Amino acid sequence: MSVGQVLLIADAVIGLSCASSVAVIAIAKFGRDRGGARSSALLAPYRHALIAMASGEDEEGQARGVLFAVSAPTWDRLRPSVVAFLPKVRGAPADDLGELLRSHGEIEAAKRMLISRSAVRRARAAYLLGLVRDPDSAALVLPLLGDPDEDVRLVAARALGAIGEPSAARGVLHALRTQHGQIGLPAWVAAEALLSMGVQIAPALQIGLASEDPAVRNVCAVVAGLGTFASVAPQLRILLATDSEGDVRASAAVALGRVGGAEDVVALARHTDASETAVLRRTCATALGDLGQRESLDTLVGLLGDGDCRLAALAADSLVRIGSEGIARLQEAAAATRPGPSARAALGALDLAGLRGQLGVSGGGA
Amino acid sequence: MTEPVKTRILVADDDRDILDLVVFKLTQAGYEVVGVADGSAALAAIEADPPRLAILDVMMPGLSGIDVLRKVRANEATKDLDVILLTARSRDSDVDAGFATGASDYVIKPFSPRELLHRVNALLARGNG
Numbered sequence: 357m358s359v360g361q362v363l364l365i366a367d368a369v370i371g372l373s374c375a376s377s378v379a380v381i382a383i384a385k386f387g388r389d390r391g392g393a394r395s396s397a398l399l400a401p402y403r404h405a406l407i408a409m410a411s412g413e414d415e416e417g418q419a420r421g422v423l424f425a426v427s428a429p430t431w432d433r434l435r436p437s438v439v440a441f442l443p444k445v446r447g448a449p450a451d452d453l454g455e456l457l458r459s460h461g462e463i464e465a466a467k468r469m470l471i472s473r474s475a476v477r478r479a480r481a482a483y484l485l486g487l488v489r490d491p492d493s494a495a496l497v498l499p500l501l502g503d504p505d506e507d508v509r510l511v512a513a514r515a516l517g518a519i520g521e522p523s524a525a526r527g528v529l530h531a532l533r534t535q536h537g538q539i540g541l542p543a544w545v546a547a548e549a550l551l552s553m554g555v556q557i558a559p560a561l562q563i564g565l566a567s568e569d570p571a572v573r574n575v576c577a578v579v580a581g582l583g584t585f586a587s588v589a590p591q592l593r594i595l596l597a598t599d600s601e602g603d604v605r606a607s608a609a610v611a612l613g614r615v616g617g618a619e620d621v622v623a624l625a626r627h628t629d630a631s632e633t634a635v636l637r638r639t640c641a642t643a644l645g646d647l648g649q650r651e652s653l654d655t656l657v658g659l660l661g662d663g664d665c666r667l668a669a670l671a672a673d674s675l676v677r678i679g680s681e682g683i684a685r686l687q688e689a690a691a692a693t694r695p696g697p698s699a700r701a702a703l704g705a706l707d708l709a710g711l712r713g714q715l716g717v718s719g720g721g722a
Numbered sequence: 723m724t725e726p727v728k729t730r731i732l733v734a735d736d737d738r739d740i741l742d743l744v745v746f747k748l749t750q751a752g753y754e755v756v757g758v759a760d761g762s763a764a765l766a767a768i769e770a771d772p773p774r775l776a777i778l779d780v781m782m783p784g785l786s787g788i789d790v791l792r793k794v795r796a797n798e799a800t801k802d803l804d805v806i807l808l809t810a811r812s813r814d815s816d817v818d819a820g821f822a823t824g825a826s827d828y829v830i831k832p833f834s835p836r837e838l839l840h841r842v843n844a845l846l847a848r849g850n851g
Contacts, residue, residue, distance in 0.1 A: 407742050408746065411743045413750045440739060445743070445835060446832045446833065446834050447835075447837070448834075
């Protein structure tokens with residue numbers, strides 16, 4: 357056989373392979389489209405009932421009757437649509453959809469699947485239990501915070517947040533720690549979950565603020581501020597003054613700005629001192645504005661001329677947020693006979709305040 | 723006897739479930755509702771025949787709800803249209819940006835269909851008052 361013949365046969369084989377690949381793809385696509393169309397056609401009679409239930413327009417219970425009575429094979433096709441609707445609505449329609457899932461045995465099945473060998477199934481089960489906010493599931497989902505699969509741990513934390521069971525707070529905080537080679541939960545996932553659990557997590561926060569792990573202390577401080585947990589203010593003061601981690605001190609300062617009072621002005625002002633890190637100084641200047649106490653005025657005016665322009669701008673913004681007295685002090689600084697950094701920071705803040713509509717007519721011309 | 727003219731509302735959302743749900747809810751409440759699945763179609767529908775109120779999803783392919791709102795406010799013929807932004811973006815800065823662009827109201831997903839209807843009713847009542 358000549359070289360030319362070999363090449364010809366090789367070309368033919370390659371051509372045939374390509375053609376058959378294209379044919380396989382086309383057949384698969386056709387089959388999928390046809391299957392999808394058939395599934396849509398089968399579900400069409402139930403779509404209207406599902407929308408009626410999800411929109412809360414089923415006062416006479418007709419949709420409920422239809423959906424609760426579907427056969428098992430139809431339910432298998434309908435279930436993804438029900439699950440897809442659940443995270444989109446809240447209130448009574450969400451409760452009704454959850455009840456529909458329960459009536460078809462989905463909640464019990466999900467509880468069983470939490471111990472599946474498949475990580476995907478464990479995650480799906482936790483996700484579903486979070487969606488229906490079944491409080492009885494919290495204790496079952498909790499162990500998944502120690503799951504070997506990182507994604508399962510994430511889904512479990514979010515599910516516990518969605519369920520909103522405060523007794524799970526300590527478990528979420530524990531899962532923040534990196535241990536046994538497992539990376540801890542991302543801080544923001546833990547914080548969101550904790551915030552969803554409501555005011556009853558205050559005791560868990562108090563314990564967390566005293567944790568040896570800085571990641572736990574930091575998240576607790578963040579949550580204390582965002583959730584306005586005023587009861588933990590004494591611990592936040594201790595963290596701001598003594599914590600070994602800059603992040604924790606900054607988070608404590610932010611939280612004190614939200615939950616503290618006049619007694620915190622001195623501590624926050626002290627941490628705007630030039631000996632502190634830039635991050636902490638800026639955070640404390642902002643927190644003084646959040647506190648809104650007139651006792652902060654002198655400190656903030658003193659920062660207007662700081663070499664750290666960002667700090668000066670934040671101090672000026674805090675003065676605006678304190679109100680008329682802060683704005684008056686800014687106007688004094690802006691009108692200084694010798695324009696310098698203070699005047700520039702003051703003018704910038706006054707311009708911004710004017711744009712935001714925070715100034716009265718008299719202040720607008722500063 | 724002629725039927726009373728229904729108040730017309732435009733709903734734009736690329737999520738088919740939410741679009742169908744909102745259209746159904748408002749239709750049941752007695753409104754005439756037009757549903758579209760993207761921002762360009764929403765803008766075209768508003769400019770062709772301005773409704774009394776528009777409900778816009780923020781994150782849509784092509785023109786976002788914010789883009790549509792900006793163009794609506796810049797157009798003399800539609801600048802006073804009541805617009806509700808319906809979105810999963812729940813941060814304060816997102817809400818501020820929505821109102822700064824000129825939204826009449828801002829509803830965060832997941833949402834209560836009943837609450838959305840109350841807000842629609844309230845906006846339209848304010849416009850009529």
